[in-house]
Amino acid sequence: MGRQKKMVKKVKELMSEREKIRNIGIVAHIDHGKTTLTDNLLAGAGMISEDLAGEQLFMDFDEEEQERGITIDAANVSMVHDFDNDNYLINLIDTPGHVDFGGDVTRAMRAVDGAVVVVDAVEGSMPQTETVLRQAIKENVKPVLFINKVDRLINELELSPQEMQQKFISVIEEVNEKVTGMIEDEEKKKEWKVSVNDGSVAFGSALYNWALSFPHMEETGISFKEIIDHCRNEEHLELHKKSPLHQIVLNMVIRHLPNPLTAQEYRIPTIWDGDLERDVGEQMVACDPDGETAFMVTDISVDPHAGEVATGRLFSGTLKEGMELEINGVPGKNRIQQVGIFMGPDRVDVNKVPAGNIVAVTGLKEAIAGSTASSTEMTPFESIKHISEPVVTVA
Numbered sequence: 452m453g454r455q456k457k458m459v460k461k462v463k464e465l466m467s468e469r470e471k472i473r474n475i476g477i478v479a480h481i482d483h484g485k486t487t488l489t490d491n492l493l494a495g496a497g498m499i500s501e502d503l504a505g506e507q508l509f510m511d512f513d514e515e516e517q518e519r520g521i522t523i524d525a526a527n528v529s530m531v532h533d534f535d536n537d538n539y540l541i542n543l544i545d546t547p548g549h550v551d552f553g554g555d556v557t558r559a560m561r562a563v564d565g566a567v568v569v570v571d572a573v574e575g576s577m578p579q580t581e582t583v584l585r586q587a588i589k590e591n592v593k594p595v596l597f598i599n600k601v602d603r604l605i606n607e608l609e610l611s612p613q614e615m616q617q618k619f620i621s622v623i624e625e626v627n628e629k630v631t632g633m634i635e636d637e638e639k640k641k642e643w644k645v646s647v648n649d650g651s652v653a654f655g656s657a658l659y660n661w662a663l664s665f666p667h668m669e670e671t672g673i674s675f676k677e678i679i680d681h682c683r684n685e686e687h688l689e690l691h692k693k694s695p696l697h698q699i700v701l702n703m704v705i706r707h708l709p710n711p712l713t714a715q716e717y718r719i720p721t722i723w724d725g726d727l728e729r730d731v732g733e734q735m736v737a738c739d740p741d742g743e744t745a746f747m748v749t750d751i752s753v754d755p756h757a758g759e760v761a762t763g764r765l766f767s768g769t770l771k772e773g774m775e776l777e778i779n780g781v782p783g784k785n786r787i788q789q790v791g792i793f794m795g796p797d798r799v800d801v802n803k804v805p806a807g808n809i810v811a812v813t814g815l816k817e818a819i820a821g822s823t824a825s826s827t828e829m830t831p832f833e834s835i836k837h838i839s840e841p842v843v844t845v846a
């Protein structure tokens with residue numbers, strides 16, 4: 452079996468293990484390194500699960516991806532990550548442009564349960580850091596922090612270890628001040644504060660593909676001094692091998708961000724206005740794959756072969772090929788043609804996807820970003836104003 456086939460098989464298995472799924476977004480102030488981090492996480496994902504890909508295959512994959520200079524513009528990509536000898540499925544949704552803080556960002560946030568907030572170590576928290584954090588907290592999306600561009604603190608600013616520590620502390624304090632300022636519940640304030648000691652903060656260099664976290668330092672014995680020395684000597688490959696970015700960041704995601712089963716229980720009551728006592732409400736709270744289908748579309752893209760592809764979050768039920776769904780605000784039904792996921796730049800058909808996942812489907816011709824597609828009539832996630840034909844009045 453080829454590498455991709457094995458990976459798809461693994462992804463299909465993991466899709467129904469709700470505890471092993473993380474739906475996440477990466478958010479940042481412009482230029483803080485969101486794109487670089489995303490690309491390196493995706494490149495790293497090819498080698499994550501050793502039983503999926505032999506060394507040779509990984510090399511092929513990595514080189515091929517590097518050659519293509521991956522910047523994946525899919526609305527969502529799925530990755531398998533090995534953590535504590537278990538495989539996990541990470542669905543990463545693209546949070547759109549830094550400048551547009553309108554409906555698109557809210558929508559993307561609504562589809563995920565956790566966010567990796569990237570902050571440039573040199574600049575610290577910036578206005579858009581606050582905006583994206585606000586969006587996340589409003590949608591009940593839990594944050595973890597990645598302090599990026601640490602190589603610049605070492606090689607450009609030539610900070611001493613103590614000065615660097617001070618810098619980290621001040622970035623963490625800035626972020627926590629904002630997080631706790633936006634949360635009312637005292638218990639949740641404590642739980643959602645990021646901290647170096649529990650590993651909900653990681654630091655590193657997205658550009659040079661290495662990162663550090665306290666749990667990783669404890670597990671491997673790698674010291675801060677080693678990092679600084681390697682970095683000063685421009686031994687970034689060495690650092691990448693000892694402390695690979697994707698491993699540290701994705702481990703942090705798995706440890707600290709909630710799975711959909713846990714998250715939907717507290718998120719549905721805050722992100723959806725419908726009646727929680729009604730079937731579909733209960734089923735979404737329970738992330739029930741056997742319930743009615745409730746799918747929120749976050750993005751529409753156009754595939755040259757398959758036509759419109761609707762990406763979104765499935766909160767309950769199971770999406771299957773051939774299924775007919777209602778789209779809020781539109782009469783009649785739309786029939787699903789293909790149900791797929793993005794593996795890197797490729798959309799792969801998987802026939803069906805259960806609740807708790809982010810998924811790409813074709814056939815929902817009348818859906819737009821923000822639509823709710825469902826197997827029964829339900830309160831939509833967003834009320835959408837469809838533009839009707841202009842009424843021409845003749846005087």
Ligand code: GDP
Nearest residue numbers: 479481482483484485486487599600656657658
């Ligand atoms: P985005 O706007 O948040 O997506 O940021 P990009 O990923 O496009 O990065 C902005 C710039 O910062 C680019 O020139 C990157 O090469 C650079 N950059 C990103 N991460 C790092 C890093 O860890 N260290 C250094 N020195 N530069 C970085």
